[in-house]
Amino acid sequence: MSEIDRRRNVAFVGPHHAGKTTLVEALLAQCGAIPRRGSVADGSTVTDHEPEDVAHAQSTTVGFAHGTCDGLDITVVDTPGFVDFHSETHLALAGVDAAIVVLDADPARVAQTQGLIAAIEARRLPHCFVVNKLDRPGADFEATLAALQAHYGRHVVAEQWPIFARERASDKHSGFHGYVDLAEMRAHLFDDADERASEIPGDTRERAQHARADLLEAMADFDDHLMEELLEGVEPPLDEVERDLCSECAHDQIVPVLVAAGASGAGVSALVRAIERWFPSPADAPMLDAEGRPIAPDPDAPLVATVIKTSIHPQSGKLSVVRVIAGTIRTDTPLTDISQGGEKLRAGGLYRLQGRKHETIGEAGPGTIVAIARLEAVKSGDTLTSNGHKVLLPRVQLDEPSFAIAIKPKERIDEAKLFQMLARIVEEDPSLHLDRAEVTGELLLLGNGEQHVAIAVERLSRKYKVDVETAAPQIPYLETITAATEVHSRYKHQTGGHGQFGDVWLRFEPRDRGAGSSFGESIVGGVVPKQFIPAVEKGVREALAHGPNGFPVTDLHVTLFDGQYHDVDSSEQSFKTAAGMGVREALPKCRPVVLEPISRVAVTVPNAYTSTVIAQLTGKRGQILGMAPADEHGCDVVEADVPQVELARYITELRTATQGLGRYRARHERYDPVPGNRAVGPKTAV
Ligand SMILES: Nc1nc2c(ncn2[C@@H]2O[C@H](COP(=O)(O)OP(=O)(O)OP(=O)(O)O)[C@@H](O)[C@H]2O)c(=O)[nH]1
Ligand SMILES: [Mg+2]
Structure with missing residues (x-):
């Protein structure tokens, strides 16, 4: 045999x-x-x-x-x-x-x-x-x-x-x-x-x-x-x-x-x-390509191997565990990573793994699972072939991340360096992701659950000797206005020599949800000279970055419709300051409200748990949109709009309620006003 x-x-x-x-x-x-x-x-x-x-x-x-x-x-x-x-x-x-x-x-x-x-x-x-x-x-x-x-x-x-x-x-x-x-x-x-x-x-x-x-x-x-x-x-x-x-x-x-x-x-x-x-030997059950055609496990055929695990050692570098499907790998075999645009590589060493021990081997034929050292650009899930040979293997579909933490370095090391080290951790595990939060700018580490990201942080600290602070990501609250107003704002300052003088009339009007903030002017007769209008806009926009509740203000239109200037004392800076003062005075008069991000979630769950999931989502101020059988046998998909703040630990709660079987996807959908008596603030928003 x-x-x-x-x-x-x-x-x-x-x-x-x-x-x-x-x-x-x-x-x-x-x-x-x-x-x-x-x-x-x-x-x-x-x-x-x-x-x-x-x-x-x-x-x-x-x-x-x-x-x-x-x-x-x-x-x-x-x-x-x-x-x-x-x-x-x-x-x-x-x-x-x-x-x-x-x-x-x-x-x-x-x-x-x-x-x-x-x-x-x-x-x-x-x-x-x-x-x-x-x-x-x-x-x-x-x-x-x-x-x-x-x-x-x-x-x-x-x-x-x-x-x-x-x-x-x-x-x-x-x-x-x-x-x-x-x-x-x-x-x-x-x-x-x-x-x-x-x-x-x-x-x-x-x-x-x-x-x-x-x-x-x-x-x-x-x-x-x-x-x-x-x-x-x-x-x-x-x-x-x-x-x-x-x-x-x-x-x-x-x-x-x-x-x-x-x-x-x-x-x-x-x-x-x-x-x-x-159980079959690799010869009895040849693996299939992406089109379902068997790949003969012939040791003399061109190489086909799939990467099933990647680990990175801070000193000795990357180790890629592959399953050889056809052909034979030797340390001098020229390899092509056809999942990375045909990148050409050479194996740095060939091993059989016994837990942490690496046993050096000379070659690996079809049906073996072996580790290859230092294939720098290669990632888990990639397909390797010998030079030039093209074959497509079925891709493994991984779940989207469902849990995130915000990360910052504890001391001394700068963020760019931290990012590099995190990138090495993420490279080992394709279900981890790094991201920069849009509104808050925080560095986020995303994964498949609380333990997943916690262990990744432990690994980061062990391998690269870097300690980080982690926290729940801030919720990107915004605020807006619900009533219109007009204000007159004058900035006048006399300190010997040139003074400062800027005088503006600003109108504030709510816009539709999601329309963003805009600025316009209807100055006639040059009462605010053209060259100062961009400074007014800048002053307005800067002031809108922090509304009365501390959040960026959105969905409003601000118009500069009147003002005055002084031949000597007016400057860009004085108009900018006047505009900022005007915004700060006006916003509290416009019945401001805080807006919270709402996510559209699709929860897939065995149907025995459908009612549990609906109750759970409703308890999170979720608005249930519908429920339908999922593609997977015996499962339902429940769709709902849920405030993002309620989803911070949802994956853990969902798994606890469903024996670990529930999973969900979430996409930002829109912003809604925070209901009346809920307290939010940049610090409490977790
Ligand atoms: N009584 C008894 N305990 C067992 C047996 N096998 C494992 N355990 C215990 O069960 C616990 C889990 O065992 P593991 O072998 O780590 O289980 P695992 O499936 O590899 O766990 P994960 O990899 O974390 O999913 C340990 O405390 C073991 O000592 C068994 O045959 N009898
Ligand atoms: Mg185990």
């Missing part, structure tokens, strides 16, 4: 804290890639190696590792479960041939897999579920399986059935000590991370038999021969069942459900066998 046939690339995905990193650790130990399992709690795992992972005892980026088991070369991609970091997960899915969806043995958390399953299905990636942490008190395999089937259909079906020790009846699930393999109908009892075959215990037998019948029936939907056997009551031979299972799982028809307790290694050797038997 060739090298590529013995290769598997699998992503471990699943909800936050489901035990992915721990399970990966158990798999690596099982393969002998590490001498013993590390733990998330003490920061000693292979794949949670970034200081931020260790500090928070959770994965914040994708981690890569590999192990060899009976000649099977497995590359594992450990993805973060916390929804803030899902862009990492989505990018990494572009590099694997199969996914293992790990979840707690808790039916209430099954819904949290929805977004991931949608991404997996969109790529038609073969996958299985692992119901994990079955050693925990209260773990409920059956209810979790039922919830999986309720969500994803009956082709999600148990291939293993857990065995619990009877003597722990009072606390039955802490006695998870084996499983029945439903294809072979044999029990396997755990013996540390190993297993020994055994008889199926009497109290598990009946349930296991039912579960086996469900498995065979689900499989028979894709195999007429098996269907006939079942209808005729013939027991299908084991090799036929296993053959079907392999083929139907590899074609994403059947989604087997397995059992595990990763912390003790229970279920891991069966998981390795499942990876070997059910």
Whole structure:
């Protein structure tokens, strides 16, 4: 069997804290890639190696590792479960041939897999579920399986059935000590991370038999021969069942459900066998180009590789993790980044990653996941080819940012330098963005949630030794007038020598919302000489930058309609000053009101949460515009206009109310007057 046939690339995905990193650790130990399992709690795992992972005892980026088991070369991609970091997960899915969806043995958390399953299905990636942490008190395999089937259909079906020790009846699930393999109908009892075959215990037998019948029936939907056997009551031979299972799982028809307790290694050797038997090698399931044509994984073909992760080390520079789809990369292979206008590059070094360790390799063929050093302009999601070869791969769609903070340096370093360092952080993570706020001018860091941007700031401080102050972005309030007025303003000053004299009559009139501010003049007879009129306009505009409430004044027209001048004492400055004084005197008389920005939001949410979302938006002074089924199955889109100030932490509130499944887009829509008694001010506006 060739090298590529013995290769598997699998992503471990699943909800936050489901035990992915721990399970990966158990798999690596099982393969002998590490001498013993590390733990998330003490920061000693292979794949949670970034200081931020260790500090928070959770994965914040994708981690890569590999192990060899009976000649099977497995590359594992450990993805973060916390929804803030899902862009990492989505990018990494572009590099694997199969996914293992790990979840707690808790039916209430099954819904949290929805977004991931949608991404997996969109790529038609073969996958299985692992119901994990079955050693925990209260773990409920059956209810979790039922919830999986309720969500994803009956082709999600148990291939293993857990065995619990009877003597722990009072606390039955802490006695998870084996499983029945439903294809072979044999029990396997755990013996540390190993297993020994055994008889199926009497109290598990009946349930296991039912579960086996469900498995065979689900499989028979894709195999007429098996269907006939079942209808005729013939027991299908084991090799036929296993053959079907392999083929139907590899074609994403059947989604087997397995059992595990990763912390003790229970279920891991069966998981390795499942990876070997059910998941395709890169040769069995060629990746597709943007038009859905398979790209043959030929080592001698022109190179095609996709960048699935970027990390930047302040000293050693950039590392791009790529999935080689076709061709072979060597350190001297000339590369073209066809996503960046054909930029020509040369690999600075080629490595296989084992967590933080870089193992130097000479070349990497199709179906490998390897890291390339110092490809300066390359970004995650880019396609690399060997010189000149053109191919388009499907682009990974990332969510728009939904949370922002304002950032400024704490001391000494200037903003331009801070911007450069932030740009390096953003370069590592395409779901982070830097922006300059329009009205307030603040430097904004935007991301997929509060934790996402908080961890980015931690990373900035660790890598580049720069501390920043962060705050909620200021709301860009404006103000306007609701009544017209006229004022007469004279600035006269005599201090020996030349005096100063400017005299203007100004009219203030409200304009339509969104029309902005304008200035005009209707001077006749040169009572204000032409050369001073621009100074009057300047004085007006400068004064409009800070209205009576401290905000820029908009949606009004100011007319200079009369005035006086003095042959000697009048100057641009004196007219400008007179105009500014006039504005400050007039505005309070025009019934000024504060305007707040209103965003149009579109919230996508599973329809079980639609009414919750509507209530939440209404509670935020939102005006509900409508609701319609979303493109995604079982989801609704709720549209509403909501004051921007109410959206500051909305992504967190939305996720809390919807098991992390809700997401939204927001666009500035218009400005509305702030309702009567709400206090706002530049300082309180957060
Ligand atoms: N009882 C029990 N606890 C487990 C098991 N596996 C993991 N844990 C614990 O669950 C917590 C989360 O484990 P992780 O391995 O970090 O989970 P994860 O899915 O990688 O988490 P994220 O990457 O942050 O989404 C840790 O405290 C683990 O010790 C298990 O099999 N049994
Ligand atoms: Mg993890």
